[in-house]
Every structure is written in structure tokens, then in C-alpha cells.
Amino acid sequence: DAKSDINFLDYRAVQASKTRAELIRALAVLHLCSIDLFVSRALLWMRLGRRLLGQRCFDALMRRSFFGQFVGGATEAELRQTAEAQRRQGLRPMIAVPMEEPMRKLSDEELTRLYEENTAKQSQDHDHTGPPQVRAVKLSAQLNSNRPKMQLKLTSLMPTSLLQKLATLHGDLAAADAASEVLSQLLQLAVPDTPCSTKSRQQQQDLLRRLLPAASDAGRLSDQLLAAVVRTRRVFDAAKRHSVQILIDAEYSHINPGISLFYLALATVYNAEDYCMVFNTYQCYLRDTIDTYNWHMDLLLSTSRRGVRAGAKIVRGAYLHWENGQGAEINGGRSRVWSSLEETNCSYNRAVSIALDRIVTEGGNSSRHEVILATQNSNSISLCLDGMRRRCISPESGAVSFGQLYGMADYISVPLAQSGFQVYKSIPYGSVDETLLYLVRRANENKLIFDGVREEKSVLRAALR
Numbered sequence: 016d017a018k019s020d021i022n023f024l025d026y027r028a029v030q031a032s033k034t035r036a037e038l039i040r041a042l043a044v045l046h047l048c049s050i051d052l053f054v055s056r057a058l059l060w061m062r063l064g065r066r067l068l069g070q071r072c073f074d075a076l077m078r079r080s081f082f083g084q085f086v087g088g089a090t091e092a093e094l095r096q097t098a099e100a101q102r103r104q105g106l107r108p109m110i111a112v113p114m115e116e117p118m119r120k121l122s123d124e125e126l127t128r129l130y131e132e133n134t135a136k137q138s139q140d141h142d143h144t145g146p147p148q149v150r151a152v153k154l155s156a157q158l159n160s161n162r163p164k165m166q167l168k169l170t171s172l173m174p175t176s177l178l179q180k181l182a183t184l185h186g187d188l189a190a191a192d193a194a195s196e197v198l199s200q201l202l203q204l205a206v207p208d209t210p211c212s213t214k215s216r217q218q219q220q221d222l223l224r225r226l227l228p229a230a231s232d233a234g235r236l237s238d239q240l241l242a243a244v245v246r247t248r249r250v251f252d253a254a255k256r257h258s259v260q261i262l263i264d265a266e267y268s269h270i271n272p273g274i275s276l277f278y279l280a281l282a283t284v285y286n287a288e289d290y291c292m293v294f295n296t297y298q299c300y301l302r303d304t305i306d307t308y309n310w311h312m313d314l315l316l317s318t319s320r321r322g323v324r325a326g327a328k329i330v331r332g333a334y335l336h337w338e339n340g341q342g343a344e345i346n347g348g349r350s351r352v353w354s355s356l357e358e359t360n361c362s363y364n365r366a367v368s369i370a371l372d373r374i375v376t377e378g379g380n381s382s383r384h385e386v387i388l389a390t391q392n393s394n395s396i397s398l399c400l401d402g403m404r405r406r407c408i409s410p411e412s413g414a415v416s417f418g419q420l421y422g423m424a425d426y427i428s429v430p431l432a433q434s435g436f437q438v439y440k441s442i443p444y445g446s447v448d449e450t451l452l453y454l455v456r457r458a459n460e461n462k463l464i465f466d467g468v469r470e471e472k473s474v475l476r477a478a479l480r
Contacts, residue, residue: 021400021430023393024470026477028429032104035479041422042475044084045468048458057458061451074447081454085422086113087442091154094444097421098158104425105432106440109164109262109418110151113443113453114171148172148250156257162413164260164294164387164439167250169274173243175266178273180236184227186272188310195279197225198244202284205241207249247277251285254292262328262387265296268342268351275311282315286324291385294326299363300335300352308366312373316383323383328418329366330389331359333460363390364398371402371415380412387439389418393427393470400436410436420457426474 029038047053053060065073077083087097087108098108148167155165169178185194201222204215211219223237254261263278265271278295285292297308308327315325334342335352343350353359367388374382388399396417408414416437419428432438443453 021397021434023396023427023430024474025430026426026474028433029426029474030478032425032429033478038475038479040080040084042472042479044080044422045472045475049468054458057455058451061455077447077454081458082447082450085420085443085454085457086450087421087444089444089446091150091444094154094442095158097442097444101421101440101442102158104429106428106438107162107164108155108158109166109439109441110155110158111166111441111443112147112151112168112171113445113450114147114168146246146249149253152250152253152257152259152261155259162260162416162437163258164262165254166262166264166441168264168266169247169277170266170270172246172250174239175270177236177239177243178270180273181226181240181276182270182272185276191272191276191279192314194226195276195283197222198276198280199283201226201241201244202248202280205244205248207245207252247281251281251293255285258290258292260292260294260326262294262326263296265298265330265332267334268298268301268338269345271298271301275307279311279314279321282323282325283321286315286326291324291326291383294328294385294387296328296330296389297366298330298332299366300332300338300359302351302353302362304362305366305369309369312384316373316377324385325383326385326387327370328387328389329363329370331363331392333456336459360392360395363392364395367395367399368402371399371406371408374408374414375406379407380409380414382412382414385414385416387416387418389441391419391424391427391471396427396431410434413437422457424471426471 033041061077064076068076074082087110088094094108094110101108148171151165151167155163181194185191201219204219204222219241220237223240224233226240227233227236251261253259263274263281265274275295278293281293282295295311297304299305308329312325312327313320315321315323332338332352338352339350342352353362370384370386373384374386377384388396390396399415399417402408403410403415416439417428417431418439418441419425421440421442428438428440443450
């Protein structure tokens with residue numbers, strides 16, 4: 016175990032930042048997340064509760080429990096209040112638009128309508144319109160004056176099936192290198208809301224054929240991909256205008272190579288200047304994560320290759336049940352994740368050490384490589400703090416920052432921020448219905464990270480005494 020000058024088990028930091036009611040709610044919710052009968056059927060229980068109580072009573076119950084614990088608010092006004100409360104504790108809000116994958120398979124027509132709505136619908140707030148992802152970009156810039164960050168799921172902009180097809184066609188590293196270069200060219204050609212010349216349209220079609228060679232449904236996929244590129248560029252162009260860093264979420268392992276393809280292309284286009292705008296997420300519960308991370312960094316940072324900046328968010332992973340079930344079936348009966356929590360912890364700590372070495376190699380406190388370590392594990396954070404100290408990486412440089420989920424690990428976040436480190440809290444917002452699937456995933460993840468939850472519950476109990 017690592018030692019740190021920061022005492023993460025000191026309950027006084029949590030006690031000072033929360034009311035007694037908030038402490039009781041946090042302890043109750045975390046306790047529910049440890050009950051297998053509840054967690055394994057969380058979505059069923061929540062839907063049953065909504066049916067029995069009615070929407071209004073169910074919403075009120077959720078606001079006093081799971082929604083109130085893990086979601087920053089149902090409206091942008093409520094989100095601003097939450098962000099202000101976080102800033103008073105020295106924490107930086109990091110907006111996450113909680114657009115989870117639909118529970119049932121959708122037709123092509125339904126998919127098209129869903130993604131068009133995601134990028135064209137109006138806000139319920141009278142003075143805010145436009146895609147929720149673009150509104151989140153603008154809000155992020157307003158809520159943080161220094162290094163604003165937000166999270167983004169690419170599956171809120173394009174179908175999972177498209178990412179899976181790209182992963183299948185360009186999954187190996189050599190193919191991904193060439194394909195991401197082609198995709199970066201397509202991104203530069205597909206200018207949103209601008210008439211397309213005949214020459215530009217022909218160039219786009221040529222690039223689409225290179226990305227989707229010999230696909231039996233190439234015409235449909237080409238239309239989906241071009242629309243996805245336009246939607247994606249609309250969001251990232253807004254992020255560039257507002258100087259917001261976008262952290263692309265990793266999702267299921269069978270589509271992650273498709274997500275990585277977009278990350279490499281987006282980094283090539285948007286990380287070429289003095290600002291690292293695009294980050295990829297690396298899930299350390301996957302066996303091949305460190306190899307993938309090293310290959311991406313070699314490709315992007317090397318001046319003999321892409322020569323751009325690179326951002327990385329390092330996590331353990333949040334889809335373990337799926338990976339050991341459906342994910343293993345897709346992968347021929349073999350799970351891609353490590354077989355034990357200890358192996359995952361070792362993988363995470365090794366990835367952090369490698370990332371810190373990369374930062375030093377790429378310029379230290381003015382590094383071309385930036386990392387956000389997203390973890391609720393106090394031992395991993397202590398190891399990182401020790402590594403930063405030994406490598407002379409300054410907390411103020413921004414080369415390394417930390418992230419925790421809103422509603423969790425304040426006993427880590429608050430003292431870390433008070434010690435001068437940049438700490439972000441991932442804050443989703445939306446109505447109870449819009450965040451329901453996110454809340455179910457939070458319950459499942461909390462059941463899996465038993466040691467961290469046990470540590471947090473111990474601190475909460477001490478704060479209540």
C-alpha cells in the first residue's frame with residue numbers, strides 16, 4: 016500500500032461539506048448498492064416503483080435517494096447550483112450527458128430519429144436551444160474558467176452497430192492507423208450546416224469507400240457514418256470555440272476499437288495546436304488496455320508520425336457484468352477482462368506509472384500529454400501522488416488531474432482539492448427518466464467496487480457520530 020501526506024480517512028472533511036441529512040442519504044444509498052437482490056434487479060425495482068407510485072411520487076422518492084445522490088439536477092438551473100456547491104469545496108464540475116444505450120434493439124428508422132433528436136432537440140429551458148451535447152459544452156465553459164472538461168459518449172451521436180462495424184473492419188492496430196487518417200480527412204471535409212460542392216461530395220464518397228470496403232450494406236453504413244461525422248464535428252467545433260476539453264467515454268469492449276478510431280481521428284484534427292482538447296478513456300479491467308494505450312501514445316505523440324497532443328482518462332471500468340456475460344459470448348466465450356480485482360488494480364497502477372513516465376518524456380509540467388486519473392481508490396491515488404512527487408510533476412501544471420463521480424468519494428476529492436490538486440467531479444444531469452439507466456449502472460458499479468464503498472461507508476459513519 017502507498018502512503019500519502021493526505022489523510023483520506025479523516026471524516027472531518029466530509030462532515031464539513033455535507034449536512035447530516037446528506038450524510039444519512041449517502042450511507043443509505045451505498046448500503047442499498049451492497050444488497051445483491053436489489054442491485055441485480057435495480058431497473059426492475061425502479062420501473063415497478065414508478066408504476067405503483069405514479070410518476071410524481073416516484074420522482075420525489077428518487078430525488079431523496081438515488082437521483083439526489085448521483086445526479087446534479089433535472090435542469091440546467093439545478094446543475095448550476097450543484098456546480099457552485101462543488102466549487103465552494105475546491106472541486107471542478109465536469110458535465111456528463113447521461114445518454115445510455117436504449118434497452119431494446121431499434122430499427123434503422125428509429126435510430127436515425129433518435130440521433131437526429133439528440134443533436135437537434137430544444138431544451139426545456141426557455142433560453143437554451145440546440146443539441147444537448149453542444150449545450151453541455153457551453154455550460155462547461157461557463158461553470159469552469161480554467162481547463163473546463165466534459166464527458167461524451169459517442170453512442171449518443173451514432174449507432175452502436177456502426178462502431179461495431181468499424182471495429183470489425185479496422186480493429187487491428189495497423190488497420191486503425193490508416194483508417195483513422197482517412198477518418199480525420201473526412202472530419203475536415205464534413206463541415207456542418209455548409210453546402211457541399213460536387214468535388215467535396217466526391218472526395219467524401221471516396222473516403223467512405225475506403226472506410227467501409229466490401230461491406231454488404233455499405234450504402235446504409237456510409238449514410239450513417241457521414242451523418243455521424245457531421246454530428247460529431249458539430250460538438251467538437253463548439254468545444255474548440257469554447258476551449259472545452261472533451262473526454263470520450265469508453266464503452267463495451269467490442270465497440271471500443273471503433274471509438275478509438277474516432278479518438279485518433281479527432282485528436283489528429285483538434286489536438287494539433289497548443290491545447291489538448293480530446294481525451295480517450297482506457298479501461299484497465301481489460302487485458303489489452305496498456306498495449307492499446309502505448310500504441311495510441313506512440314502514434315499521436317511521435318513527431319515522426321502524427322506529432323499532436325494526446326489526452327488520456329484512466330479508469331478501471333464500469334461494464335464488468337456485461338463483459339463477463341454478453342461480451343464474452345461475442346468474443347467466442349472468452350472474457351476480455353482480468354479474472355480478479357487484484358489483477359485489475361495492478362493493471363490500473365501500472366498504467367498510471369507508465370502515464371507519468373510519458374508525461375516526463377513529453378515535457379514534464381509543460382507536457383504534450385495530459386492525464387486524468389478517474390478512480391475512487393485511495394491507494395491508487397496515493398501511489399500516483401508519490402509518483403508525481405518523485406518525477407517533479409507539479410499539481411498546478413494540469414498535466415495530471417483527478418476525477419471522481421458526483422455523490423461518491425468526497426472523502427478523497429475534498430482533501431485532494433484542498434491540497435492543491437485539480438479534482439473534477441463527474442456530474443450528470445437530466446430528468447429522473449433520462450438518468451434512470453445511468454443510476455442503474457451506478458448501483459451495479461458500486462456493488463463491484465466493494466472495498467472502496469466499504470471505506471467510504473466507514474468515513475460516513477464516523478462523520479455521523
